[in-house]
Amino acid sequence: MRPLHRKLLRDLRLLQSQVIAIALVVASGVATVVTTRIAYESLVVSRSEYYARYRFADVFAHAKRAPETLRIHLETIPGVAAVETRIVAEVTLDVPGLAEPATGRLVSLPEHREPALNGVRLQRGRPLAPGQRDEVIASESFAEANGLQPGDRLGAVLNGRWQELRIVGIGLSPEYIYEIRGTDLFPDPERFGVLWMSREALGPAFQMEGAFNDVSLRLASDAVEADVIGRLDRLLERYGGLGAYGRSEQLSDSFISDEIKQNRVFGTIIPAIFLGVAGFLLNIVLSRLVATQRDQIAVLKAFGYTNRTIALHYLEFSLAAVLLGSLLGTGAGLWLGSQVLELYKQVYRIPMMRFDPGASVVLLAVGVSAAAAVVGALGAVRRALALSPAAAMRPEPPARFHPGWLERAGLIGLLPTSVRMIWRNLTRRPARAVLSTLGIALAVAILIVGHHFIAAIEHLADVQFRIAQREDLTVAFHEPRPAGARHALAALPGVVRAEPFRVVSARLRFGHASRRVPLFGLESTGELRRIVGEDMRIAEIPPDGVLLTSMLAERLNAVPGDRVTVEVLEGSRPVREIVIAATVNEVMGLQAYMDSRVLRRLLREAGTVSGAFLRVDALAAPALHTELKRMPAVAGATSRSATLASFEKTLGESLGIFTTMLGLFASVIAAAVVYNAARIALSERSRELASLRVLGFTRREISALLLGEQGFLTLIALPLGFAIGYRLCQAISLSYQWDLFRMPLHLTRETYGYAFGVITAAALASGLVVRRRLDRLDLVSVLKERE
Numbered sequence: 001m002r003p004l005h006r007k008l009l010r011d012l013r014l015l016q017s018q019v020i021a022i023a024l025v026v027a028s029g030v031a032t033v034v035t036t037r038i039a040y041e042s043l044v045v046s047r048s049e050y051y052a053r054y055r056f057a058d059v060f061a062h063a064k065r066a067p068e069t070l071r072i073h074l075e076t077i078p079g080v081a082a083v084e085t086r087i088v089a090e091v092t093l094d095v096p097g098l099a100e101p102a103t104g105r106l107v108s109l110p111e112h113r114e115p116a117l118n119g120v121r122l123q124r125g126r127p128l129a130p131g132q133r134d135e136v137i138a139s140e141s142f143a144e145a146n147g148l149q150p151g152d153r154l155g156a157v158l159n160g161r162w163q164e165l166r167i168v169g170i171g172l173s174p175e176y177i178y179e180i181r182g183t184d185l186f187p188d189p190e191r192f193g194v195l196w197m198s199r200e201a202l203g204p205a206f207q208m209e210g211a212f213n214d215v216s217l218r219l220a221s222d223a224v225e226a227d228v229i230g231r232l233d234r235l236l237e238r239y240g241g242l243g244a245y246g247r248s249e250q251l252s253d254s255f256i257s258d259e260i261k262q263n264r265v266f267g268t269i270i271p272a273i274f275l276g277v278a279g280f281l282l283n284i285v286l287s288r289l290v291a292t293q294r295d296q297i298a299v300l301k302a303f304g305y306t307n308r309t310i311a312l313h314y315l316e317f318s319l320a321a322v323l324l325g326s327l328l329g330t331g332a333g334l335w336l337g338s339q340v341l342e343l344y345k346q347v348y349r350i351p352m353m354r355f356d357p358g359a360s361v362v363l364l365a366v367g368v369s370a371a372a373a374v375v376g377a378l379g380a381v382r383r384a385l386a387l388s389p390a391a392a393m394r395p396e397p398p399a400r401f402h403p404g405w406l407e408r409a410g411l412i413g414l415l416p417t418s419v420r421m422i423w424r425n426l427t428r429r430p431a432r433a434v435l436s437t438l439g440i441a442l443a444v445a446i447l448i449v450g451h452h453f454i455a456a457i458e459h460l461a462d463v464q465f466r467i468a469q470r471e472d473l474t475v476a477f478h479e480p481r482p483a484g485a486r487h488a489l490a491a492l493p494g495v496v497r498a499e500p501f502r503v504v505s506a507r508l509r510f511g512h513a514s515r516r517v518p519l520f521g522l523e524s525t526g527e528l529r530r531i532v533g534e535d536m537r538i539a540e541i542p543p544d545g546v547l548l549t550s551m552l553a554e555r556l557n558a559v560p561g562d563r564v565t566v567e568v569l570e571g572s573r574p575v576r577e578i579v580i581a582a583t584v585n586e587v588m589g590l591q592a593y594m595d596s597r598v599l600r601r602l603l604r605e606a607g608t609v610s611g612a613f614l615r616v617d618a619l620a621a622p623a624l625h626t627e628l629k630r631m632p633a634v635a636g637a638t639s640r641s642a643t644l645a646s647f648e649k650t651l652g653e654s655l656g657i658f659t660t661m662l663g664l665f666a667s668v669i670a671a672a673v674v675y676n677a678a679r680i681a682l683s684e685r686s687r688e689l690a691s692l693r694v695l696g697f698t699r700r701e702i703s704a705l706l707l708g709e710q711g712f713l714t715l716i717a718l719p720l721g722f723a724i725g726y727r728l729c730q731a732i733s734l735s736y737q738w739d740l741f742r743m744p745l746h747l748t749r750e751t752y753g754y755a756f757g758v759i760t761a762a763a764l765a766s767g768l769v770v771r772r773r774l775d776r777l778d779l780v781s782v783l784k785e786r787e
Contacts, residue, residue, distance in 0.1 A: 004305075004313045007296075012320055018679055019321045021672035026325025026369050027332060028665035033365040034333025035661065038357050039340045040263040046353040047177070047256060053352075054119035056174035057084070057216035058247050059225065061232055064240025064570075065211050074215065077231045079223025084117040085212035087202045090181075090478065092636065093193075094155030094629045095146050099622055101629040102146075102191045103181065103636030104156060106136075107214075108199035117216045118175045120196055121351055125150035125169030133201040137169040140349055141179050142193020154195075158205045160632035171196060177348050178252040181636070186646045187347075191638070242505050243569035245516050256348055258738040276442070319370060326366045333365065336661060437717045439673040440759065444721020445728055446666035447755035452729045452747060459746040460587050463532055465644040468586075471499075471528040471613035473624075474638040481633060483607035492627055494620025499526045500609035502599055508548075508592060509565040510556040517552060519566065519592045521599030528613040531593055533585045534744045545581030547593040551742065553583045555590065566592075568603065576602055588741045667758050674759070675766040678710045682770050703774050707767045714763050721759075722752060 012019055050056070066085075074083045087108040095102045109115060111130050120137060128135050138148055148154075154165045176194050180187045203209045215236075219228060229244040236244070247253050300310055338355050345353055475489060480502070490498040502521035507514055522529060524541045531539040531547065541547060546564070548556075558564055560580050567575045578594075600607060616624060628637050693702060729745060736743030 004300075004309070008313060008316055008320070011317060018676055019324070021676050022321040023325035023328065024668045025672045026322050027329035028668050030326050030329025030365040030369055031333040031336060032661070032665065033368065034330055034357070034362065035336040035340060036263050037364065038333070038337030038355070039344070040260060042337075042341055042353060042355070043256065043260050043263070043344065043348070043350075046350045049352055050174050050177070050350050054121060054174045055082075055115075055117045055218065056247075056253075057117040058219040059217040059228055059232065059244055060247075060250060061215050061217075061236055061244035062088070062242040063213050063215070063236045065208065065213055066215075066236060066239035066241075068210050068212060070235065070239070071212075073235055074217070074232070077217075077228055077235075079220050079228050080217050081220045081223075082116045082218040084115055084216045086115075086214045086216070087199060087206060087208045087212055088214040089159075089202065089206055090635045092157045092629055092631070092634055095148075095190075096152070096154075098146060098190060100191060100625045100639060100642075101634070101637050102193065104142075104154070104193055104195045105181075106158075106195050106197050106202060108202045109137075109196050111198050111200050117218055118173055120171040120173050123170045123172060123351070125167070127169060128196070128198050129168070130198075131200075133198065134164060134166050135168045135201075136165045136195040136197045137171040138167045139176060139179055139194040140170050140172050141187070141189040142195075143167070143170045145189035146193075155629070157630070157632050159207070161205070162630070163205075165195065165197075172349050172351055175250075176252055177350055178255040179349065180251055180255075181638075186643060188638070188642050188646045191642060192636070237573065240570065243507055243516055243567075249516060259348075261738065262736065315374060318374070322366075322369050326369055329369075330362050330365065433713060436677045437713050437720065439677065440714055440717035441721035441724055443666065443669050443673045443762075444718060444755050444759055445725035446669055447758050448722065448725030448747070448751055449728050449732065450666045451751045451754045452725075452732075453743075455748050455751050456733070456743050456746045459744055460741065461644060461647060463534065463536060463587050463744075465640060465647065467536060467538075468530050468532040469528075469640050469643075470530070470615075471640055472616040472618075472621075473614040473640070474611060475614060475628065476611035476635045476638075477609070477633050478635045479633075480605075480608040480610055483609060485609055485633070486612060489612050489614065492624055494617040494624040495614050496617055497528065497615040498612045499523055499528045500596075500612045501529070502596055502603075502605075502608065503610045504571075504599075504603065505569040506592070507567045507569060508552070508556060509567065510558040510562060513556045513558075515552060515555050515590065516569070517590050517592055519546075519568070519594065519599065521594050521596035523596050526613070528615060531584055531586065534587050534742070535585070539582065539584040541593060541595050542581035543595060544598060545579040545594075548580055548583050549589070549591050550583045550585040551737065552590040552592065553580065559583075566602070571603060574602060574604070578602075585742075587744055667762070671762040671765065674710070674714065674762045675769065677713065678707070678766045678770045681706055681709060682773060699774060703771050706774065707770065710763065710767065710770075714759060718756060718759065721755065725755065 068085060071083055071085055074080065074085075087106075089106045091104050091106055093102040093104040109120065109128060111128070122137070123140055125137070128137065136154075143149070148167055148170075150168055150170065152167050154167065156163055156165050173194070173196075178187065179189065179192070179194060181192050203211075215232075217228065217232070219225060225246050229246065232244045233241055235241075248257070297310060334357060337357060341353060341355050344350075477485065483500070486498055486500040489495060489500075500523070503518050504521075505516065506519040507516045522531075522541055524543070531541065533539060539547060546566070548558070553559065556564065558580055560582050563577045563579050565575065566578050567573065594602070625637070628634050693699075726747060729747060733743050733745040
């Protein structure tokens, strides 16, 4: 073994506690990179493969009723490579064992061929048999949530007629990776599912023989999506077309795309902080190592070792810590990545999602860590190379003392002796004090970021499901019903209050921007559904004009006072210009709101309703659910409590593993930073403290000098860390501004208290370790060392 390698092993052994602390910080960064990259790449690759194998469409459109002969014209649209026409209808289901009515989306399948687009992958059971009119294939998430198997039966109301359906298979489709109703934001697999049924059975049931109400297109590689959508809308307009849209507006794809963006954000900002702190710690440790080994560097140079060889020796020290951290972090990241993918398999129904981490993921994490180590070590290495042998043989000159503002003001004499010594040591090395404070502040900031995710999710749930939504049940009709439907719902058993609403699909345009959104008409006196901003303020429905969510206004590049063009995509499809009365920073979805009377005037209707929000007596709820299951006009009933549970399961679990990981890693970095600062302070001041012991100071007094200094730096670092953490949370919140939901900036006293508690615990634990070392200080050996 070469002499420098033996020296390296000796240095690593002497500084093993600091090396382990740095390795843990590196491991945290590497694990975060590996976990998020695995999640990111697995989602991207698996989604792409699934879309290609099962022919996921590029453009989608719905209509009232279009003749099948129109298919020929659709196929001739320039840029269209394939066309699939279907019948799609939502029905009320009676699921065995489920008290509430469920909603089923019936999607037709060709009886004698595979669908050209949006194919169905059979997971269990068998395909639909030709000529069997009661057979269906149930979506996997719906079947699992309700314990359904091939051979089980469901009750359904098909166009006003009760029919029993027999499940013969369990399937998946790329169209429903994220299975959700169009009006919902989160899945409720118990109460909503997709059922694929023979077109020959669906056609007669809904008077759709020789017709369709849904069409999907696959585009050629050179197609212009906007042109195809424009031509498709014109062809479907006379048949009640509801406005075509591209894959980016398809709800399932939109949500999984947001998840991919989340992984990209999470996997970039957080590891950068971890690895930056690791580089900072390496710089401090190596700087101390170089300072204590000045004479060794001089001897090495005198014996002919080149600057390059000595530089590589100290870089090897930093890379050793990185190698240990990379091994730990890679193992932890692979395990966490597998856990994330298991969670994704429950949320996103991608059958070929597999855990297949490539070497590039590990190489990326280790490479970034090594770069951080090299950058962190550069300053110390430069100082080592700048020393000539003669200069290095001499002791390091003592720091110059300059009177500080306390001395100049004559206030220093008012302080106790121990406090004066702490103050003077800090002012003697201000740069080191600032760097130590910054390291602890970064640890505080990461703790705040980790806890912020949890607090933000809880705040989002409070705003949406406890303040905005106050109804017990939301009932939606298949078709708009006359105003009298409100009274019919109010007369149902258990209904305490019923507030009707009208919702239409509309395309809002302003300038060159446009967005397809639901346009809600709500009663201005309503109590069950309120419009609430992120700040928990209730927005009033304007007596005229339209109220937009802030994100929708941003997407349209519009502000209050602007006039937007509203194109209603149903009925007579009126087009109106309406002024934006105000905006509200809602936390979920892209919506537009109007007073129900204003919307009726726009639609030129006499009070039709799309559904109602109901407050229900809990004791009478079972009877109400039984009644709703048999009502032909009812398309579905959504429970607020069920939606909240789905939200907590979907978003809470998907972010939960990341927030837990972040909290754990943040605690590691906090302990590492505080411990390293205390250990380095001990190594730098051991001779001074030993001298004080000889002069008569007690162990408690010299401990107070050293640990008091670290305590002072920690106290200074806390408010700085709070400020940095706030800014980081603000940046992350701005990055999580997506169509389906926005991550609110919500920092609570509990968040700051959590960070304070962890840092305090880390400081106390580090203080106990350092105190034990102080108690075991060999005074003779320390005092025999040269300055």
